[in-house]
Amino acid sequence: MKKYILIAIVSIFIGTAGYSQTSIYTLDYTMGFGTGSMGEYIGKASFRGLTFEGRGFVSDNVSVGALFSWATFYEARENETIVQDYTTLFGNQYRYINVYPMLAQVHYYFGIDPHKTRVYLGGGIGTYSVNKETQIGVWALEENKWHFGVSPEVGVLLPIAYATMINISLRYNYAVKTKNAPDYSWLGLSIGFAWGN
Amino acid sequence: MKKLFLNLIIVAGLAVAMTACYPGGAEYTDDTDIILTHYDPEYNFNDVNTYHISDSIEHIVDEGDTPTYKYDQDIISDLSNNFDALGWEQFDLNDTLNGELPDVAIVVSAAEITTYNVYSYPWYGYWGWGWYKSSDYYGYPGYGWGYPWYGGGTYVSTYTTGTVLWRLFDPEYISESDSTINLAWMGVLNGVMGSGTSNTKARITEGIDQAFKQSAYLKGE
Numbered sequence: 087m088k089k090y091i092l093i094a095i096v097s098i099f100i101g102t103a104g105y106s107q108t109s110i111y112t113l114d115y116t117m118g119f120g121t122g123s124m125g126e127y128i129g130k131a132s133f134r135g136l137t138f139e140g141r142g143f144v145s146d147n148v149s150v151g152a153l154f155s156w157a158t159f160y161e162a163r164e165n166e167t168i169v170q171d172y173t174t175l176f177g178n179q180y181r182y183i184n185v186y187p188m189l190a191q192v193h194y195y196f197g198i199d200p201h202k203t204r205v206y207l208g209g210g211i212g213t214y215s216v217n218k219e220t221q222i223g224v225w226a227l228e229e230n231k232w233h234f235g236v237s238p239e240v241g242v243l244l245p246i247a248y249a250t251m252i253n254i255s256l257r258y259n260y261a262v263k264t265k266n267a268p269d270y271s272w273l274g275l276s277i278g279f280a281w282g283n
Numbered sequence: 284m285k286k287l288f289l290n291l292i293i294v295a296g297l298a299v300a301m302t303a304c305y306p307g308g309a310e311y312t313d314d315t316d317i318i319l320t321h322y323d324p325e326y327n328f329n330d331v332n333t334y335h336i337s338d339s340i341e342h343i344v345d346e347g348d349t350p351t352y353k354y355d356q357d358i359i360s361d362l363s364n365n366f367d368a369l370g371w372e373q374f375d376l377n378d379t380l381n382g383e384l385p386d387v388a389i390v391v392s393a394a395e396i397t398t399y400n401v402y403s404y405p406w407y408g409y410w411g412w413g414w415y416k417s418s419d420y421y422g423y424p425g426y427g428w429g430y431p432w433y434g435g436g437t438y439v440s441t442y443t444t445g446t447v448l449w450r451l452f453d454p455e456y457i458s459e460s461d462s463t464i465n466l467a468w469m470g471v472l473n474g475v476m477g478s479g480t481s482n483t484k485a486r487i488t489e490g491i492d493q494a495f496k497q498s499a500y501l502k503g504e
Contacts, residue, residue, distance in 0.1 A: 177317035
């Protein structure tokens, strides 16, 4: 009898472990660190950002989905000098970049048990709306452009309760240059909650 | 249904948060000070030994407003001190009227513009003096100013700003064919106006000093 009870209990746990999720939603606080020419323009890290994702599983290890994100980069530069041809402009500069990635995504998960820690790799592709503004004196030079971009990512899901997880991810964003705008690139470190069913 | 509702709330909150964010920025009026200089690369400043500067300033204000004259002598004095420091000798008006001309002459303008919306370059045309047609200097009535550059861009401004503009030209470097006084050098101070007199004086002095500092070509360098 004890043998059958033990088998039943083990079966229940095995059954739970074999349960596959159908979807995950994440809401993260996102920090940003500019790289390349974007890092030269604004050297300071961004601590204003949010990321929202929806992922649907197409197999035990693979999900597809979409991402919407926003981050603001800001840096004040005092007594900056701009020289262009025969003109020199001196003054404080207040530099801003607001970025809005909107991406389609694919993720692969190492492990299929939603109740255990899962590392995942993924990538996104889509559009980046980039709003760049440089305030000098009472003037503002503004540039609003749409960019094509890609975004490789590595992350981990840490279960904390039934169907609820902590999500940590590191994402590299690269928005390619356009005809009239430079490329933008930054690392995004996201920490937040994920929940699924 | 409950989960869908939760997701919709999150997406709506995210949409609100995604409104462009502009933290920080200028806090004090002098944070808005800019100093702009421009020169004609074809002009040889090495040949300049004498200058004349007008003893009065032309003022541009909003219609119905009274110009502020209390900084005029400070502006002229600051400019003169810097020209003197270049080793240039100042001409007085009597020398000019006697038929002698200085190597260069400087005229100064000051503008107070309230609630001005600007959308595109060139900056100066929209700062208030683009429509100002009085150019009756040294016997060239009706001449316009020939700006040797042109730029492009977009920006917006809605403040009360004070501007000091000085234009340096060579009396012999004038195009009579198209009635244009060609500029050799110009400087612009611009910023949000403050209420403190001593602070305003200091901002003007520092601005003019900076304009000369960033214009090493005046020394022939």
